Amino acid sequence: MTMTRILPLLVGAALAACEERAPSAARAAPQAQTPPRRVLESPLAGRWYEGRADRLRAELREWLDAVPGEPLEGICALILPHAGYRWSGPTAAHGVRQVRGKPFDRVVVIGPSHRYFMENMAHLSPCTHWSTPLGEVPLDTAFLEDLRRHSCFGTLPGVDEEEHSVQIEIPLLQEALGSFRLVPVVVGRLDAATARTMGRILAGRLDARTLVVASSDFTHYGENYDYVPFREDIEGNIRKLDLGAFEAIKTGRADVFYAYVAEHGTTICGRQAIRVLLEMLAPGAEFRLLKYDTSGRISGDFTNSVSYLSIAVRGSWVKGGSVETPPEGPLGEEDRRLLLRLARRTLEIRLEKGRMPEVEDLGIEITEAMRRPRAAFVTLHREGRLRGCIGGLHATRPLFREVMARAVQAALEDGRFEPVEAKELPELHLEISVLTPPRPVASPAEIVLGRHGIILEKDGRSAVYLPQVAPEQGWGLEETLDHLSEKAGLPPGAWREGASFRVFEAEVFGEPREKDAPRSGKRSP
Numbered sequence: 415m416t417m418t419r420i421l422p423l424l425v426g427a428a429l430a431a432c433e434e435r436a437p438s439a440a441r442a443a444p445q446a447q448t449p450p451r452r453v454l455e456s457p458l459a460g461r462w463y464e465g466r467a468d469r470l471r472a473e474l475r476e477w478l479d480a481v482p483g484e485p486l487e488g489i490c491a492l493i494l495p496h497a498g499y500r501w502s503g504p505t506a507a508h509g510v511r512q513v514r515g516k517p518f519d520r521v522v523v524i525g526p527s528h529r530y531f532m533e534n535m536a537h538l539s540p541c542t543h544w545s546t547p548l549g550e551v552p553l554d555t556a557f558l559e560d561l562r563r564h565s566c567f568g569t570l571p572g573v574d575e576e577e578h579s580v581q582i583e584i585p586l587l588q589e590a591l592g593s594f595r596l597v598p599v600v601v602g603r604l605d606a607a608t609a610r611t612m613g614r615i616l617a618g619r620l621d622a623r624t625l626v627v628a629s630s631d632f633t634h635y636g637e638n639y640d641y642v643p644f645r646e647d648i649e650g651n652i653r654k655l656d657l658g659a660f661e662a663i664k665t666g667r668a669d670v671f672y673a674y675v676a677e678h679g680t681t682i683c684g685r686q687a688i689r690v691l692l693e694m695l696a697p698g699a700e701f702r703l704l705k706y707d708t709s710g711r712i713s714g715d716f717t718n719s720v721s722y723l724s725i726a727v728r729g730s731w732v733k734g735g736s737v738e739t740p741p742e743g744p745l746g747e748e749d750r751r752l753l754l755r756l757a758r759r760t761l762e763i764r765l766e767k768g769r770m771p772e773v774e775d776l777g778i779e780i781t782e783a784m785r786r787p788r789a790a791f792v793t794l795h796r797e798g799r800l801r802g803c804i805g806g807l808h809a810t811r812p813l814f815r816e817v818m819a820r821a822v823q824a825a826l827e828d829g830r831f832e833p834v835e836a837k838e839l840p841e842l843h844l845e846i847s848v849l850t851p852p853r854p855v856a857s858p859a860e861i862v863l864g865r866h867g868i869i870l871e872k873d874g875r876s877a878v879y880l881p882q883v884a885p886e887q888g889w890g891l892e893e894t895l896d897h898l899s900e901k902a903g904l905p906p907g908a909w910r911e912g913a914s915f916r917v918f919e920a921e922v923f924g925e926p927r928e929k930d931a932p933r934s935g936k937r938s939p
Contacts, residue, residue, distance in 0.1 A: 450914075453543045453550065454574050458581050463499040467547040473499070474589040477507035478514060485512045486702065488728040491626040491691060493663070495722035496525060496582040496684070501709050502631070502722040506586055508705035509724035514590040518625040520554055521587055522597040522616065524687040525579030525629035532602025533811035535566045535787040536612065537573040539598050544581070548588045554595040557619065561599075564615055565786045566608055568851060570808050573600055579629045579684065587627070594625075601686045602810070609668060609686065613693025617731040620694075628691040630684020632656045635710070636718030641681045648716040652708060655680055656721045663725070664701045668692040691727075699729030745848065749783045750923045756784075756814060757792055757821040757844050758925070764822050765836040773814065780814050788813040792820040793845040793924075796838060802828040807852055807869070807878075807918065817846060845924035852916040858909065863891060866917035870898045870909055877902035 464470035492509040495502035527537065538558050543550045561567040580598040587594065604612070620626070633655050635641055635648065644651045655678060662674035668689045675685050682688070703725055710719030745753070756778050763771040773780060790813060791805015802824035806816070821844070825834035834842070852869055855861060861868055863884045870877050877898050884894040896906035899913075909915075 451543070452541045453545050454539065454541045456544070456546045456581060456584070457575055458578055459547050461498075462578060462582055463503070463585060465547060470547050470585060471589060473503070474507070474586060477504050478511050478590065480504070481508050481511040485514060485516075486726055486728065489513055489516070489625070489726050490622075490699075490729055490731070491628065491695070491727035493628045493630060493688060493691070493723065493725035493727070494583055494586075495631050495724065496579045496629045497631055497709070497720060497722065498582075501712060501720070502707075503586075505705045505707045505722040505724045506583070507724075509726055510586045510590045512704070512726050513625060516591070516625075518591055518594055518623055520557070520595045520597065520624040521591070521627060522599060522620070522624060523580045523583050523587075523627045523629060524599045524601060524690055525577065525583075526684045526687050527573065527577055527600050527602050528579065528683065529576045530570060530573050530600075530602070531810055532570070532600075533787070533815065534604055534608040534785075535568055535602055535809060535811070537570050537577075537600040537602075538562060538567050539574050540569050541574065544584060544596060544598070546585050546588065548585050551584060551588065551594070551596045554597050557595075557597050560619065561597075561615065565788070565809070566612055567599075567615075568787065568809050570810065574598075579687075583627055583629055591625075601690060604686050604689065606669065606672070609689045610693045613668075613690045614732065616690070617694040620731050626691060626694065628684060628687040630682060630688055632659060632680070632682050632721035632723050634681035634683065634720050635716070638718040639681055641679070643679070648719070649708070649710060652710070652716070652719060652721060653706070656706065656723060657703075660701070660703055660723060660725070663688065663692070666692060666695055666697060666699045666701070666729075694731055695727070696730045696732045699727055702726045702728070744921055745783055745923075746781075749781050750846075752778055752781060753784060753814070753817050753846055754844055754923070754925050757817050757846060758839075760818045760821050761825055761834075761842075761844075762836075762839060765825065765834065765839060770822065771818075773818070784814040785812045787811060788816060789849040789851070790816045790820060791847050791849075792817060792824045793847065794824050794834065795843045795845070796841050801825075801838075801842065802831055802834060804828055805847065805849075807849065809851065813848065843925055843927055845922060847920040847922045849920045850918050852918045855915050855917055858891060858895060858915060861891060861915065861917060863889075863894065865919065867919070868894070868898060869916040869918075870895070870902055870913055871916075872899075872902065872904060872908060872913040875902040875904060 459465040464473055489512050494506045494509050538561060539553060541553060542555055543552050577600050580600055633652050635652050659674060659680055659682060662671040671692060672689055675682060703723060705724040708719050708721045710716035756776060759776045759778065760771055763775060787809040789806050789809045791803060793803040794801040804823040804827060805820050868879050879894065879898050895909040899906055899908040
C-alpha cells in the first residue's frame with residue numbers, strides 16, 4: 415500500500431476529461447457574495463488599436479457604416495479575426511455589423527492561447543470588469559463561477575495581461591451592442607473529447623440573448639510562421655486553403671473541420687476556439703462568409719501573410735448540452751499507485767535512455783482521474799534527504815502529463831541540487847502532491863495554519879509559504895503574515911491593508927518504504 419495523507423503543500427523550485435468540482439473542505443470557507451472589484455485595463459489600447467476614445471469610436475463607426483446590405487437575422491455566433499485593427503478591423507466589422515443594436519445582453523468570446531501552454535483546459539478571467547478606451551465591460555462573474563465547477567475551466571496568472579485574442583474583440587462589440595456582460599474564455603490545446611465536453615458545458619448555459627464569438631485568424635503563411643507549403647501563386651493558394659477551411663466549417667462538424675486542419679497542416683491559430691463553437695451548435699446551423707482578406711493583400715507583400723475571415727452563424731445551441739460530471743475528490747488508491755509508477759518509469763527512461771518517453775512507452779493505464787487537469791509537484795528523497803522538488807500551483811494539463819513533466823524537472827532542473835544520475839534511481843523515494851486550485855479568502859481570519867498554503871499579493875508583489883512553515887517555525891498567524899510580507903519585498907504589517915490572499919491544500923502520497931527515515935531540507939524555493 416502507498417502512504418497517503420492530506421497536507422497543504424507548495425510548489426518546489428518551479429512555477430507553474432472535465433468534471434464538476436463539488437465543494438470540498440478547501441473550498442467551503444465563507445465567500446463574499448459580491449467579488450471584490452478587479453478591473454483589467456486593456457494592454458492593447460494605443461498598440462493594437464487607437465488609444466483615444468474619440469478616434470477609436472470614429473474608426474469603428476466608419477468601418478461598420480461601410481458594410482453593405484441589411485444585417486442578417488437569427489445570428490447566434492460569429493467567427494472574427496483578432497489581428498491589430500489596422501489589419502483585421504474592417505474584416506471583423508462585417509461580422510459585428512450583423513449584430514449591431516441587437517438585444518444581446520451576454521457575449522461569450524472564445525479565443526486561443528498564443529503564449530501560455532494549456533492542455534485540455536481553458537482560462538477564465540479572475541476580473542470583474544474589462545476596460546477599454548470606450549469604457550468598462552462587466553464580466554458575468556456568476557456564469558464564470560459556474561464554469562469553474564468543471565476542472566477543464568480554471569484561472570492562470572498572467573493570461574489576461576498577455577493574451578490578445580479575446581480582448582481585441584471587445585471595442586468592436588462595445589460599439590455594436592452598447593452594454594453587455596462578458597464571458598471571456600481562452601482555450602489551450604484540446605483533444606476531441608475535451609472540446610466536445612467544453613462545448614456541451616457552454617451550450618447548456620446559453621439562451622437566445624447570448625452571442626458567442628470564436629476569435630481566430632486563418633492561414634499564417636511564410637518563413638515567419640514556419641509554414642511554406644508552396645512558393646508559386648501564393649495568394650491563390652492561400653485563398654484556396656482558407657476557403658477549404660471555411661467549407662469544412664460549413665459542415666457544422668468539429669471532426670470534419672479538424673480533419674481538414676490535420677490534412678493540410680493549416681496554421682489556423684484559433685482552430686480550438688472554432689472547434690469548441692462547432693461542438694456547441696445543434697445540427698442544421700448555417701454559416702455565411704461575409705468578408706475575406708489577407709495582410710498580404712493589404713501590404714502588397716505575400717512573403718509573410720495572415721488571413722482574416724468574418725463568418726456569421728445562424729442556428730441554435732445543442733439541446734441537453736448541460737454536462738454534469740462526477741465531482742472531483744481525493745484520488746483512489748489505484749490512481750495513486752499508477753501515478754507513482756508513471757513518475758518512476760518516466761524518470762528511468764529519461765535518465766537511462768536520454769529521452770522523454772511518450773505515455774504509450776510506459777505501459778501504464780491512464781485512468782479517468784489521471785486525465786483531469788490538476789496541479790501537482792513531485793518530490794524526490796534520497797536517504798531521507800531532499801533530492802529535488804518541482805511543481806506548479808495552477809493546472810495547465812492533465813494530471814498524468816503534469817506528473818511526468820514534474821518528475822523529470824525535479825530530477826534535473828532543481829537548481830538547489832546537482833542533476834540526478836541514473837545510478838541513483840534505486841535509492842530514490844518518490845512522492846507526489848496533487849494540489850487543490852488556489853482559492854481566494856475574504857480575510858486572513860479564514861487561513862488555517864498547518865492546513866493552508868498561503869499566497870499573498872499586494873501592489874504587484876506576491877509571495878507564497880508552505881503550510882508547514884508556520885508550525886515548523888512556531889509562528890502564529892500575524893507573525894507568519896509579517897514574514898510573508900517581507901518575503902514579497904513589503905514591510906512587516908503590509909498585509910493588514912490592501913493585500914489579497916489565496917489558499918490551497920494538497921493530497922500527498924509516496925512510494926512504500928520499510929520505514930520512514932528522518933528528513934532534512936525544505937521544499938520551499
